[in-house]
Amino acid sequence: MFDKLTNQNKIKRSSFFASTGLAATGFFVAISLPFKLFGKNGISKNEKVTVQINPDAVSRKKIGETNA
Amino acid sequence: MPETKDEKVNQSVKADPNYWRSFEELHRDPKMIEQSHNEFQQSVTDEFDPKKLSSFSRRKFLALLGASAALAGTGCNDYPDRGEIIPYNIKPDEVTPGIANYYASTAACEHGCGILVRTREGRPIKIDGNPDHPVSKGKVCTQAQASILDLYNPERLKNPLKLGGSGLYVEISWENVDKEIIQILNSRGSREVAVVSGRIVSPTAKKLFDEFAQKYNAKIYPYELFNESLRNRAWQKSYGGGLYPQIKWDEAKIIVNLESDFLGSEGNRIENARLFAQGRDVNNINNFNRLYVIEGNMSLTGLNADYRLRLRPDAQHEFASALLKAVNGSMSELNSFSKKFDLSEAALRSLVKDLKQNSGKAIVYAGSTLSEEVHFTVNAINEALGSTSLYNRQAVELYPLISSGDLVSLINSMNSGRVAAVIHFDSNPVYHFPKDLGYESALKKVTAVISMTETNNESAALSNYILPINHPLESWGDNKTRAGFISSQQPVIAPLFNTRQKEAILLNWVNGDAKKYNDKIYHEYLMNNWQSSVFTPVSADSNFKQFWSNALHDGVVITNESSSSSLSFNSSGETSPKLVDLNSFVVALKPAYSTVDGRYADNGWLQELPHPVSKITWDNYAAISRLTADELGVKNNDVIDIKAGGESFSIPVFIQPGSADRTITIELGYGREKSGVVGSGVGFNAIVLMSGQSGTSPWIFKASVSKGTGSYELVTAQEHHVFDDERTKDAAQKRGIIREGTVEEYKKHPHFLHKEGHELFSIYGSQTNMEYTGLKWGMAIDLNKCLGCGDCVIACNSENNIPVVGKDQVAKGREMHWLRIDRYYSGSENEPKASTQPMLCQHCDHAPCENVCPVVATTHSPDGLNQMVYNRCVGTRYCSNNCPYKVRRFNFFNFRDHFKDGYQEANVFNLIYNPEVTVRSRGVMEKCSFCIQRIMEAREDAIEHNRTIVGSDVKTACQESCPTSAIKFGDVNDKESEFAKFRNHQLGYYVLEELNVRPNVTYIAKLRNTHSEEA
Incomplete structure (x- = not known):
């Protein structure tokens, strides 16, 4: 809208807040969207993997250490 | 200020006549006066229409530009949140954060070498050899070391799959798939169930197969694409039974190799290399062995030959026959043979002479791809030479491999509908079996095709059920390939995905009830088998639980079996060779x-x-x-x-x-x-x-x-120069990069390598050397023992988190290996001599890379290491430009992201990284660090135990993996150490020594064991 007092084109307040809000929404959607999920090889990068030790396995603390 | 135009005109009439710019102004031309009131010339803005201007203001443009940049920035996030790091609530007893654990186990291949798996915080990060294992003795091949990458392969199958009606695979639960398959097996009627697997080396798995075969009328078909069947058949024809023995390469003085790559890809090459290298000791020069290789194409064994003759493989029978006659006294056939195939007569004469003069310590060995007739003839030669003392008859075969006749019979049964189910037991026969047999088309006639596999493969793609199995590092098992000991295999990590051990799946089917499966069934089955078949014969007074725990801890149990020794040769199987x-x-x-x-x-x-x-x-x-x-x-x-x-x-x-x-x-x-x-x-x-x-x-x-x-x-990764170009012919030798001699020359003149002393030019002027009074790290590489196999390269990759870059980047010379094996040819193109040389950062005292870094990202430590500070590096690459050895590697990309569209960025792949080594990103230079993380670990251990660190406390990854122990590492200043013998050896030299950069890697010159007349 044209402001006669200052001789300038000014955005309407409602339009300003509408477009700012839309930009902010777009920003947060973009950072949460996993873009690379749809990569060519289809490998999911964010798949959770849990590491657990098998309790029945027997470990040793040193490389050369036998019970013989 | 005038308000109207007329008033402006009136005012101009009154302008000062002393100052004028033109006659029109002086004479007050009305037209000029009117024009002077307009800023622009006439008609300049006649076409200007504000309504036609873009409504897109400058302000709007800048606002949109900023918003787009912000949005683009959010999409460029290369560092996703990896989650939270929280301490243990209940810490597992075995785990001390920051301290590694080791698990003894067995490699998954048919040789069953003992391995030691290093784990950090519960995840395996490196595989080395088990020093307590009698066969591998602390060394293991490239495949075993690299198999850890397969554990973290993002493409591992995660759930059981069933082929749906639409031709697509759908996920199915384990209970349902077990139920369906047990139903199929039970309703087979009189038809057979075929289990196609690799070589069976596990006694417990063999017992399980027998039980499965009995329950479901199953036949087991173990196969290997490359196998010893022809050699074994010839042995049985020669000696009436048994298997071809291992060879005592360490006791052989003369080795004649026919089309066999025993150091590179045949048999247990780790053991072969270790034993062979014992006969290449420069500190025991009188017991140097001599290797003759007669082969059709240059192999790793051929690279290390003292004499090498090229001969097409289908002529080997003719050659072996002529050689047999020569050993028995008649050289005529061998002479005609040498003329026919253009072989060196002198070399063949030396060969026969050496064989005869070293009876009992000479061995002729034929490759496993050669025909049965060749092997029979070779057995006859060894018998004539008395070489049977070099045989080590410990080989054990639990289940014979199938013959081509067995395979044809199976396929015929499949085609005629007599096979109810085919189970691919971690095998890929659709890829391996010869196409003319028609196995792939025969599969379509089988009711149920079940593939047990870690990843998708050609056989799984044609299956009705695909069952994901545990990686060997997630599996229980045992291994017996030799008499005298049995190896144990234990899981070093719980299954990462919803997979099961393949033996456990089969055992569940034997038990017949899908609901009764639990994770421990195969573990218990294994323990019961050991209690009945292993524990009883060898136990003294320990209980089984203690025995079992010790067996898992050590990875191997020595048993009291003896191998058979008497041999009686039957020469009636000799045949005349077909002429080529x-x-x-x-x-x-x-x-x-x-x-x-x-x-x-x-x-x-x-x-x-x-x-x-x-x-x-x-x-x-x-x-x-x-x-x-x-x-x-x-x-x-x-x-x-x-x-x-x-x-x-x-x-x-x-x-x-x-x-x-x-x-x-x-x-x-x-x-x-x-x-x-x-x-x-x-x-x-x-x-x-x-x-x-x-x-x-x-x-x-x-x-x-x-x-x-x-x-x-x-x-x-390395070109070789044209042989007939004088500028580059033998360049490596001319520049002193490769220095060689002969055994005879060394015996006569031990200092032959350094007879021409010369003062080195120094670009550092009168700068005095820095004094390293304390511990100073150095390396020595014995080129007599280095085979060029590349085990050290894989070990370095595994230890130092080196990324895979892909074929397109290797084409540009951007492979990231910190250690490379250079291979040089000399001589003629048809009969070249080859030399290999591992090349890595030389950690030069006068490092030319350190002076040129504009940001001091590469420095020198007080203990002699050339260090790299990754977070200072800005990527000018000046250091690499200055490095005469070209051992610095630059991260042109973040290769974890670049290779195969981020394949190396999958969450599961990240588990492979060694937490002690920085994972480098784009724009950063890297190079061999002499495994500084291992040096720091040894230093901390020494401090903890209140002692001084010594050179032998540290073993670099490359040194640890080398099967021939060609790499030595230690303290340069410790003159009493084992390392000092090589650091100060008469045959020691430095590459490009004339540059005076003072490298700290000593190379021990290669000696070829040729006859004195050729010295």
Whole structure:
């Protein structure tokens, strides 16, 4: 809208807040969207993997250490 | 200020007449006066219409620009949140954060070497050899080391799959799939169930197979693409039974090798290399062995030969027959043979003389791809030489491999509907079996095809059920390949996905109730078997629980079995050789050095490991001689067409120095189509040329060869210079990069290497050397023992988090290996001598890279290390430019993201990284650090135990993995240490010493054990 007092084109307040809000929404959607999920090889990068030790396995603390 | 135009005009009438710019102004021309009131010339803005201007203001443009930039920035996030790091609530007893644990286990292959798996916070990060294992003795091959990458392969199957009606696979629960399969097995009627597996080396698995076979009328079909069947058949014909023995390479003084790559890809090459290298000790020069190699294409064993003769593989029977006659006293046939095949008569005379003079300590060894007749003749030669004392008859075969007749019988049964189910027990027969047998089409006639596999493969793609199995590092088991000991296998990590151990799946089917499965069933089965068959014979007074725990801890149990010793040779099996048509082409198929038979095709480390001879990565090729290339009208990378047995096949060529004429050598294990992102489409599948029909050898056969269409880029990590170019011929020798001598020369003149002393020019002027009074790290590499196998390269990759870069980047010379094996030829193109030399950062005292870094990202430590500070590096690459050894590697990309669209960025892949080593990103230079993380670990241990660190406390990854112990590492200033013997050896030299950069890697010059007349 044209402001006669200052001789300038000014955005309407409602339009300003509408477009700012839309930009902010777009920003947060973009950072949460996993873009690379749809990569060519289809490998999911964010798949959770849990590491657990098998309790029945027997470990040793040193490389050369036998019970013989 | 005038308000109207008239008033302006009136005012101008009154302007000062002393100042004017034109006559019109002086004379007050009305037109001029009117024009002077306008800012612009007339009609300049006549067409100006504000309404036509863009409504897109400058402010709006800048606002949108900023918003777009912000949005783009959010999409460029390379560092995703990896989650929270929280301490243990209940810490597992075995885990101390920051301290490694080790688990003894067994490698998954048919040789069953003992391995030691290093884990950090519960995840395996490195595989080395188990020093307590009697066969591997602390060393293990490239495949075993690289197999840890397969554990964290993002493309591992995660859930059971069933082929749906629409032709797509759908996930199914384990309980349902067990139920369905048990139902299928129970309703087989009189039909057979076929289990196709690899070689069976586990006694407990064999027991399970027997039980399964009994319950479900099953037949077991173990196979290997490359096997010892021809050699064993000849042995049985020669001696009436048993298996071909291991050879005591350490006791052999003369080794004559016929088309056998025993140091590179045949048999237990780790043990072979270790024993062979014991006869290449420069500190025991009087017991140096001598290696003759007669082969069709340059192999790793051929690279290390003292005498090498090129001979097409189909002529080996003729040669062996002539050699037998020569050993028995008549040289005439051998002389005619040498003329026919243009072999050096002098070399053959030396060969026969050496064999006769070293009776009992000389061995003739034929490759497993040669025909049964060749092996029989070779057995006769060894018998005549008294070489049977070099046999070590400990080999044990739990289950014989199938013959081609067994395979044909199976396929016939499948075609005629007599097979209810086929189970692929971690095998890939659709890829491996010769196409002319029709196994793939026979599968369609089987009711149920079940594949147990870790990743998708060609056989799984044709299956009704695909069952994901545990990786060997997640599995229980045992291994028996020799008499006298049995190895144990234990899981070092719980299954990462919803997978099961393949033996446990089979056991569940034997038990017959899908609901009764639990994770421990195979563990208990294994323990029960050991309690009944292993524990009882060897136990003294310990209880089984203690015995079992000790067995898992040590990884091996020594038993009291003895091997048989008496042999009685039956010479009636000798046959006359068929004469070879010299004008025909012969194809020789070999196992790949890295991917073996294709099972490791999806392993990026192995695909990127340069071929030990040609240095080609990421592909296979047809190796031919220069003469053959000229005959066919091809050059490197041109495609040739090969026709054999009704099949046609195209492959690019590589002109290999030392290759026999009209011999086409191709490595199998490539050209897989369903191997995952890394392995699919890499190389060419030459298995199509194999025939399942009986012949003298399935791996050596005649073919017709012609020039094909087009070319294909083969990427090699090291070119070799043209032989006949005087500027580059023998350049490595002329520049002193490779220094060699002969054993005779060394015996006569121990200081022959340094007889020409000269003062080195120094670019540092009168700068005095820095005094290293304390511990100073250095390395020595014995080129007599270094075979060029590349085990050290894989070990370094595993230890130091080195990324895979892919074929396109290797083509630009951007492979990231910190350690490379340079291979140099000298002599003629047909009969070259080859030398290998591991090259890594020399940690120079006067490092030329340190002075030129503008940001001081590369420095020198007080203990002699050339250090790299990754977070200072800005990537000018000046250091690499200045490095005379070209050992610095630059991260042109973040290769974890760049290679295969982020394959190395999968969450599960991140588990492989060694937490002690920084993972470098884009724009950063890196290089060998002498395993500084291991040095720090040793230093901390020394501090903790209140002692001084010594050189022998640290073993670098490359040193630890070298099967021949060619690499030594230690304190340069410790004159009493074992390392000092090599640091100050008479044969020690430095590469490019004349530059006076003072490298700290000493190379022990290679000695060829040739006869004195050639010294």
